[in-house]
Amino acid sequence: MSDAAAVPETTSGTAKRHRNHKMNHAFNFSNKVIFVTGAGTGIGRATAVTFARAGARVVAVGRTDSSLQETTRQIEAIGDEALAIRCDVTHTDEIKAALDQTISRFGRLDFAFNNAGAEQPSTAASDISEDEWDRVLDVNLRAVFVCMKHQIPLLRKQGGGVIVNTSSGAGVKGFPGQAAYCAAKHGLIGLTRAAALDYAKDNIRVNAVCPGIIDTPMMERFTGGTPEGRAGAIAQEPVSRPGSSEEIANTVLWLCSDMSGFVVGPPSWWMAGKPYRPSPSIKRDLT
Numbered sequence: 001m002s003d004a005a006a007v008p009e010t011t012s013g014t015a016k017r018h019r020n021h022k023m024n025h026a027f028n029f030s031n032k033v034i035f036v037t038g039a040g041t042g043i044g045r046a047t048a049v050t051f052a053r054a055g056a057r058v059v060a061v062g063r064t065d066s067s068l069q070e071t072t073r074q075i076e077a078i079g080d081e082a083l084a085i086r087c088d089v090t091h092t093d094e095i096k097a098a099l100d101q102t103i104s105r106f107g108r109l110d111f112a113f114n115n116a117g118a119e120q121p122s123t124a125a126s127d128i129s130e131d132e133w134d135r136v137l138d139v140n141l142r143a144v145f146v147c148m149k150h151q152i153p154l155l156r157k158q159g160g161g162v163i164v165n166t167s168s169g170a171g172v173k174g175f176p177g178q179a180a181y182c183a184a185k186h187g188l189i190g191l192t193r194a195a196a197l198d199y200a201k202d203n204i205r206v207n208a209v210c211p212g213i214i215d216t217p218m219m220e221r222f223t224g225g226t227p228e229g230r231a232g233a234i235a236q237e238p239v240s241r242p243g244s245s246e247e248i249a250n251t252v253l254w255l256c257s258d259m260s261g262f263v264v265g266p267p268s269w270w271m272a273g274k275p276y277r278p279s280p281s282i283k284r285d286l287t
C-alpha cells in the first residue's frame, strides 16, 4: 500500500497518535483513511473510534445526523479527525458523493468497512413480501456491492488497500424466520470471496467478519429488549455472553493491518474450490 499522499496532521492529534503508536507498531494507522458505513451506532461506531485511536482519519457514514455527531464527538475527544457524511447506502448517488467527499477531504482511501445493515422481522420464508425481500437484500447485499464497486477503483489507483464487509453468523448458517437476512448475509460471503480473488494481485484484500450475538441496538431490536429475549440469544453463544462492538472492531483492525497480510477472503475458499488431495510424493512418505 502506498504511503505517498500523507494527509495533514492536527496538532492535538499528533501527540496522541505518537503515544498510541509506541504501544503497537503493527496497528499504527497514521496517514491512513477508513470509510465506515453504519458508523452512527453499534459495531460501526466502535470501529470508527477504534481506528481513530490507532491514528487513522475516519469517514463516518450513516443515515442519522445526531448519531453520526456522537461518533465524531467521541473521535474528537481522543484528539483525532473525523468526517461525518449522511448517506443512505441503498442510494448509489449518495455512496458516490460520500466517496468523492472522502477524497477531497483526505486525498486517499486505504480501508473500507462496509458494515451498514438491517435485520428483518421474524417471518417464515413464504410469508415474506417481495418488498420486504428487496429491502433486506438492498441494504445488506446490494449496497455493499455498490460500495465496493466505487471503492475498488480508488484503492487500485493508490496501489492497494483492505475492504472488510460485515456478514453475520446468519451468513454461514440458517435461522428460522430469517430467510431474507440469511440469504443476504450468505450472498455477502460469496461476493467477498469472489472479489477477494479478483483483486488479490492488486494488493487489495477483501474479507468479511461474521459476528455472533453482539450487544448493539440491533440486538435490542431482535431480542425485543426483554431479559428473556436476551437470555435466549445469549444462550447461542459458547462464551455465555454477547460479544461487544469493540471485540468486532478489534477484529476489523487486525484484518486491515499487515498482521493479516496472508488473509485473502473468508476462510475455506480454497477448500471449497479445490478439495484437498495430497500429492503422490506426500502420500508415499506417509505410508
Ligand SMILES: NC(=O)c1ccc[n+]([C@@H]2O[C@H](COP(=O)([O-])OP(=O)(O)OC[C@H]3O[C@@H](n4cnc5c(N)ncnc54)[C@H](O)[C@@H]3O)[C@@H](O)[C@H]2O)c1
Pocket: 037, 038, 039, 040, 041, 042, 043, 044, 061, 062, 063, 064, 087, 088, 089, 090, 115, 116, 117, 118, 119, 139, 166, 167, 168, 169, 170, 210, 211, 212, 213, 214, 215, 216, 217, 218, 219
Ligand atoms: N448485533 C448483532 O448481533 C449482529 C450480528 C451479526 C451481524 N450484525 C451486523 O452488524 C452490522 C452492524 O449492526 P449493529 O449490530 O452494529 O446494529 P446497528 O443497528 O446499531 O447498526 C446498523 C447500522 O446500519 C445503519 N443503516 C441501516 N440501513 C442503512 C442505510 N440504508 N444507509 C446507511 N446506513 C444504514 C443504521 O443506521 C445503523 O447505524 C449489520 O450489518 C448487522 O447486520 C450484527
